[in-house]
Amino acid sequence: MKVYSANEIRNIAVLGHSGCGKTTLMEAALNAVKVTSRMGRVEDGNTVSDYDPDEIKRQVSISMSFIPVEWTGSKINFMDTPGYFDFTGEVHEALSVADAALILVSAKSGAEVGTEIAWDNTNTGNIPSVFFINNMDDEHADFNKVAADLKERFGSSVVPFQYPFKENGKLAGYVDILTSKAYKYAGGPCDIPADISGAVEEAKAAIIEAVAETDEELMEKFFGDEPLTDEEITLGVANGIKEKYITPVICGVATNGTGVTAMLDMLVGKLPPASVLRPTIEVTDTKSKELITLKCEDGETLVAFVFKTIADPYVGRLSIFRVFSGVVRRDTPLYNVKRDLMEKAGHLYVMRGKEQIEVDEIKAGDIGAIAKLSGTSTQDTLALKTAPVLVKDIIFPSSLLSMAVFPKGKGDEDKMSTAFVKILEEDKTIKFEINRDTKQAVVSGIGDNQLDVMVNRLKNRYKIDVELVTPLVPYREMIKGKVQVQGKHVKQSGGRGQYGVVVMDFEPSGDLNSAYVFEEKVFGGSVPKQYFPAVEKGIQESVLAGPVAAYPVVGIKAILVDGKYHDVDSSEMAFKLATCNAFKEGFLKAKPTILEPIAKVSITVPEDYTGDIMGDMSKRRGRILGTEIVGKKQTISAEAPMAEMQKYAIELRSMTQGRGSFTMEFERYDEAPGEVQAKVIEARKKELEAMREKE
DSSP states (O other), X not given: OOOOOGGGEEEEEEEESTTSSHHHHHHXXXXXXXSSSSOOOGGGTOXXXXXXXXXXXXXXXXXXXEEEEEETTEEXXXXXXXXXXXXXXXXXXXXXXXXXXXXXXXXXXXXXXXXXXXXXXXXXXXXXXXXEEEOTTSTTOOHHHHHXXXXXXXXXXXXXXXXXXXXXXXXXXXXXXXXXXXXXXXXXXXXXXXXXXXXXXXXXXXXXXXXXXXXXXXXXXXXXXXXXXHHHHHHHHHHHHHTTSOEEEEEXXXXXXXXXXXXXXXXXXXSOOHHHHSOEEEEEETTTOOEEEEESSTTSOOEEEEEEEEEETTTEEEEEEEEEESEEETTOEEEETTTTEEEXXXXXXXXXXXXXXXXXXXXXXXXXXXXXXXXXXXXXXXXXXXXXXXXXXXXXXXXXXXXXXXXXXXXXHHHHHHXXXXXXXXXXXXXXXXXXXXXXXXXXXXXXXXXXXXXXXXXXXXXXXXXXXXXXXXXXXXXXXXXXXXXXXXXXXXXXXXEEEEEEEEEEOSOTTSSEEEEEXXXXXXXXXXXXXXXXXXXXXXXXXXXXXXXXXXXXXXXXXXXXXXXXXXXXXXXXXXXXXXXXXXXXXXXXXXXXXXEEEEEEEEGGGHHHHHHHHXXXXXXXEEEEEETTXXXXXEEEEXXXXXXXXXXXXXXXXXXXXXXXXXXXXXXXXXXXXXXXXXXXXXXXXXXXXXX
């Protein structure tokens, strides 16, 4: 494959609702440029993009795939992304390096939730977009209706650049609105059908108006009824797309390749290249800690950003990167700035699906891959040791669906942890940790389908069978009352005995952030000072598992006020055990209670869903704190018990058809209602019995 420069490259993220035809369109593009002799089908599992066994089995994209296409002296790096919500991390990776987005919309379904999310994501990254209305051969396809809907939803920047027409009820061709020329898909140039000429003129006027809005001088000419020149229109379109004043709408049929060459012509002819759409990048100079700007040029200092990692079964780990400035050449010494590590480029590749095409260099603006970098991971910056800079990290969505994960095989815990290291390299939206409170291994992701794919990969790639279960809630125990009790540990069995007696006050400390406060107020030496540490040791051990349901104890104050000892039989162990006995008796007498963790929740949904969300929060024992309008959406602030929020990632998606999002973080502990406490204690009893049986 030829090596291209930034003024010949377009890096395009392919986005859209699941099932809208993104992968099929990539097949059509490869077929149009003669890379493939026939188009693969998602249903047959033989597409270039979806080569992973899980993708073939599920018939949906799971990972981003790279489809470079060479067309009329230019290169388009398509990044085919999953449409399914669970795999949105792949979309964020693609958009971190994309110059533009191609958003597919079904002519049958129109704009869907995935279309809205794609648009929102491009707006967040300020990335220009092009809409491709697919399935135009469907008998119910209505280009005007879908284009009007896109304009209504996403604003006046949305303007058709093509206008399709039919012959004998079937899709036959299109009009290039800017040039006012008509073409038949199965033929060549033709006359504009009379029945659409008015609509074409109207669409062209909309483009001219959008172009005029990109420049004050053009606006003056427009309002003065002075025609814009072809050069002004061409330049205005390029600037308008770059600044998101213009969002072109084009159309075609991915399944048979209709309109695909016209799409490639439009992307190369109307969409500015990488050198224009992303001419500079702002990076942090690690020496001065200041932000500096580098140009997307071969002659600049080298900056490459690793935005994805692939675990290839044959060549090992593949680091996918975009060169933002400079050139990466074969055997170039690379400095991993984030990890303070020198790497060697070795073999350089351009990826096409699972195929690795070896090249000698990757220039500024292009995307490439390096195999077997020893310590480099996703989000690392590769630069020169003499000019260390850092590219800003990708902001991934929160992973809020958590499940406890257990290996089914005995002794597989270490193997599972090792496998997760590799899985986490590939997917940055999967998190893995050992919960400090419950001691469970917990894996978190965006949704249940993503976690299901992860389980399959553990089994198929790493030969580890695992089980996912709802994780334990880290409840706490505390007391609300004050009590004084005596604790004894007295044993006489011949020879030296065990003798320790303590009298202790237990009361709330008022601090739920610490387990206990220990004080001694012993007078007259009833308990010698040498045993005070043993008494505190008894408290330390007792608070690890409270007497009510074996949950950790918080907020208790223990005061040693009196006791007895024996010159011969007393020992540290005796006083520790006496304290444990006193703790258990005193805790149960001092109005014990169960505390539950409360989360602070922020839910963002379209306004239509606000009532349903607030009602649902009430059912979860939540408390609404307030609402705020953010753009076209409503953000609801609330507090809710974490036990009621464990599957909220799935349930919110269901309630809002995928339009809602939320964040959640631990806020504090509160006393659980009595009926909740009874259920918690009963469930905990069964849980502990099951654990004892396993032992």
